[in-house]
Amino acid sequence: MVEQTLRYRNDEPVNDPAVTFAAFADQSNATAVRIEPGEDARVLLPHLDRLALVEVNFPTYGDGRGYSAARILREHGYAGELRAVGDVLLDQLSHMRRCGFDSFAPQQPIAAEAAEKAFATWPDVYQKTVDGRPAIWAKRHSA
Amino acid sequence: MYQYDKYDQSMVDARVAEFRDQVQRRLAGEITEDQFKPLRLKNGLYLQLHAYMLRVAVPYGTLSSRQMRLLGDIADKYDRGYGHFTTRQNIQYNWIKLEDAPDILADLASVEMHAIQTSGNCIRNTTSDQFAGAAADELVDPRPYAELLRQWSTFHPEFDYLPRKFKIAMIGSETDRAAMKLHDIGIQLVKNDAGEIGCKFYVGGGMGRTPMIAPVIGDFVPPLQMISYLEACLRVYNRYGRRDNKYKARIKILVHEIGADEYRRQVEEEFAHILTLGLEPPAAELERIKGFFEQPGFDANASEDLDLSDPDFALWVDQNTHAHKQAGYTIVNISLKPTGGIPGDASADQIRLMADLALEYSFDELRVTHAQNIVLPHVRKADLYTIWQKLDEAGLANANLDLISDIIACPGLDYCALANARSIPVAQKISERFADLGRQRELGELKLKISGCINACGHHHAGHIGILGVDRKGVENYQLSFGGSEGADTSLGTITGPGFNEDGVVDAVEKATDVYLAQRTEGERFLDTYRRIGMAPFKEAIYAKETVNG
Numbered sequence: 188m189v190e191q192t193l194r195y196r197n198d199e200p201v202n203d204p205a206v207t208f209a210a211f212a213d214q215s216n217a218t219a220v221r222i223e224p225g226e227d228a229r230v231l232l233p234h235l236d237r238l239a240l241v242e243v244n245f246p247t248y249g250d251g252r253g254y255s256a257a258r259i260l261r262e263h264g265y266a267g268e269l270r271a272v273g274d275v276l277l278d279q280l281s282h283m284r285r286c287g288f289d290s291f292a293p294q295q296p297i298a299a300e301a302a303e304k305a306f307a308t309w310p311d312v313y314q315k316t317v318d319g320r321p322a323i324w325a326k327r328h329s330a
Numbered sequence: 331m332y333q334y335d336k337y338d339q340s341m342v343d344a345r346v347a348e349f350r351d352q353v354q355r356r357l358a359g360e361i362t363e364d365q366f367k368p369l370r371l372k373n374g375l376y377l378q379l380h381a382y383m384l385r386v387a388v389p390y391g392t393l394s395s396r397q398m399r400l401l402g403d404i405a406d407k408y409d410r411g412y413g414h415f416t417t418r419q420n421i422q423y424n425w426i427k428l429e430d431a432p433d434i435l436a437d438l439a440s441v442e443m444h445a446i447q448t449s450g451n452c453i454r455n456t457t458s459d460q461f462a463g464a465a466a467d468e469l470v471d472p473r474p475y476a477e478l479l480r481q482w483s484t485f486h487p488e489f490d491y492l493p494r495k496f497k498i499a500m501i502g503s504e505t506d507r508a509a510m511k512l513h514d515i516g517i518q519l520v521k522n523d524a525g526e527i528g529c530k531f532y533v534g535g536g537m538g539r540t541p542m543i544a545p546v547i548g549d550f551v552p553p554l555q556m557i558s559y560l561e562a563c564l565r566v567y568n569r570y571g572r573r574d575n576k577y578k579a580r581i582k583i584l585v586h587e588i589g590a591d592e593y594r595r596q597v598e599e600e601f602a603h604i605l606t607l608g609l610e611p612p613a614a615e616l617e618r619i620k621g622f623f624e625q626p627g628f629d630a631n632a633s634e635d636l637d638l639s640d641p642d643f644a645l646w647v648d649q650n651t652h653a654h655k656q657a658g659y660t661i662v663n664i665s666l667k668p669t670g671g672i673p674g675d676a677s678a679d680q681i682r683l684m685a686d687l688a689l690e691y692s693f694d695e696l697r698v699t700h701a702q703n704i705v706l707p708h709v710r711k712a713d714l715y716t717i718w719q720k721l722d723e724a725g726l727a728n729a730n731l732d733l734i735s736d737i738i739a740c741p742g743l744d745y746c747a748l749a750n751a752r753s754i755p756v757a758q759k760i761s762e763r764f765a766d767l768g769r770q771r772e773l774g775e776l777k778l779k780i781s782g783c784i785n786a787c788g789h790h791h792a793g794h795i796g797i798l799g800v801d802r803k804g805v806e807n808y809q810l811s812f813g814g815s816e817g818a819d820t821s822l823g824t825i826t827g828p829g830f831n832e833d834g835v836v837d838a839v840e841k842a843t844d845v846y847l848a849q850r851t852e853g854e855r856f857l858d859t860y861r862r863i864g865m866a867p868f869k870e871a872i873y874a875k876e877t878v879n880g
Binding site: 224227248249250251252254255256258262276278279281282283285286308309310311312313314315316322323324326327328 | 335337338340341344348352365368369451481482484485486487488489490491492493565568569573603607608609611612614615618
């Protein structure tokens with residue numbers, strides 16, 4: 188199977204292999220880390236400035252802990268690449284993007300055009316999150 | 331009532347388009363049933379025993395006549411001429427074809443309705459007090475807050491794959507008519523000594539196989555921080571709720587296992603962080619929504635007089651109407667519990683008739699109650715007799731509100747893929763056994779609730795009398811419990827002992843009511859007598875060996 192990454196960033200991809208969450212603590216030069224559903228993204232907060240890539244693994248699409256992990260990282264100013272990996276499906280892409288993911292490495296390849304269509308599903312959004320889109324309430328009261 | 335603007339409309343329209351695409355991909359075999367399942371569930375589409383079932387959201391139980399009429403039309407066009415009103419103030423259709431589902435959603439969108447998040451492990455439709463905006467005892471109208479919550483929870487990107495489903499109830503009266511403490515989150519709008527409004531958060535209640543009454547987590551959250559507090563409550567749950575066992579995945583288990591104090595501490599920590607992010611809609615948005623819930627143009631001179639010379643009418647008025655805050659007006663409860671009927675079912679014609687009555691006599695408003703009845707919230711007393719006659723002609727004038735035959739029952743094994751036993755026939759037999767209205771009124775308020783499996787959709791834990799259907803070696807068996815309640819005095823029922831067969835449980839219920847009649851003191855309801863004298867006398871009566879002749 189061909190490794191596929193859908194990437195929505197302008198900078199150069201990071202080539203460093205992502206180390207495990209446990210190994211990250213001991214490797215002061217690691218710039219890429221991979222977190223699993225049960226791991227606390229907040230542990231990474233003191234190290235955000237040296238991180239260029241965080242992979243968040245979704246072993247099954249139904250385990251939604253990674254959405255919170257992504258948002259927490261972005262809410263605390265993480266600006267590097269945030270990649271959803273694993274059981275990442277077309278119908279989850281738009282919510283993942285809203286939670287701050289900007290690259291996707293799905294187990295089952297997703298066509299780039301289908302992904303674009305998925306991101307355009309919602310003309311507007313009801314909540315303010317970390318993706319910069321104005322919430323509907325903000326648009327209603329912007330005048 | 332709230333009305334969509336272009337944004338709200340475009341969101342439900344987008345949802346219809348998305349789901350139409352998903353159904354097409356499923357029918358074309360591009361996605362597996364396993365991948366499709368969570369997508370259809372988030373649009374309220376279940377695969378049941380005989381067909382697909384579609385659950386349509388009725389936000390905080392409120393409907394206009396136009397919406398109600400369409401619900402009747404859907405019953406005719408896509409179902410077998412019936413709709414089923416549920417304990418979550420929604421409506422379900424039991425005979426739906428997958429390929430029709432996108433068209434039904436499109437029809438719903440044409441009257442500002444949808445089936446968004448009526449299933450799946452996400453935030454479900456918010457429920458509320460069916461008398462909101464009308465009840466004499468109301469402190470704050472909860473509907474604007476519930477609408478704010480509806481919008482916030484709709485397509486919330488972080489909370490679409492929670493450990494388990496998530497149900498929120500919202501009330502603004504001292505009297506709890508929404509079983510608020512038996513929800514994942516119950517929000518009660520309260521006022522402090524200074525007259526300011528606050529949200530009291532109860533978190534971690536629920537029924538199901540491990541019933542729990544929610545503890546207070548937030549005492550007095552300012553309304554303009556309500557959404558931020560909800561974000562905090564949900565985030566802690568999404569991160570730490572159990573995912574290893576679906577039966578332990580509801581928030582009640584998390585709160586119970588780590589304790590209310592520790593859960594509160596984590597929420598407070600998250601809340602402090604979230605407040606810095608500016609996620610809360612501004613005061614102007616709450617004010618905009620409140621504008622849709624202005625009091626209707628009541629006739630200030632409406633007469634309090636009521637001619638009660640027709641005894642059947644007088645009975646119905648006494649049993650099925652409730653005090654309104656406006657003089658000359660009343661709240662009408664339409665019982666969907668005829669003798670021998672299916673609790674919560676209404677025919678397409680009955681649904682349309684109720685829509686007509688709402689338009690003509692109730693400022694174009696109806697409510698669905700969690701007890702599976704319908705409410706006309708703002709009725710002039712002067713119109714009551716006419717309304718009653720029209721309801722009576724349509725078989726909708728059952729004067730049994732809150733009596734023993736006003737039964738809550740889940741669909742049970744007649745429809746549901748999860749059920750272990752049938753619920754509907756038990757409800758029918760009990761209502762037939764107690765068909766005599768005089769006898770029912772003699773028994774007074776008696777809330778009887780039936781679930782066909784341990785998931786407790788029929789709220790049996792909260793029934794003054796609760797019945798739980800189980801499967802015992804391939805035979806339907808019914809466990810009986812007493813002492814549950816869902817109001818301010820929320821309590822969980824206690825199982826009487828060994829279960830019964832279908833007829834046996836009806837007999838046992840009757841014997842229990844005999845004990846009550848013999849033991850009650852002045853003014854006591856069944857529940858009060860049970861609480862005073864305890865289980866023993868009831869147990870003795872219902873398990874007594876029949877004495878052989880002579």
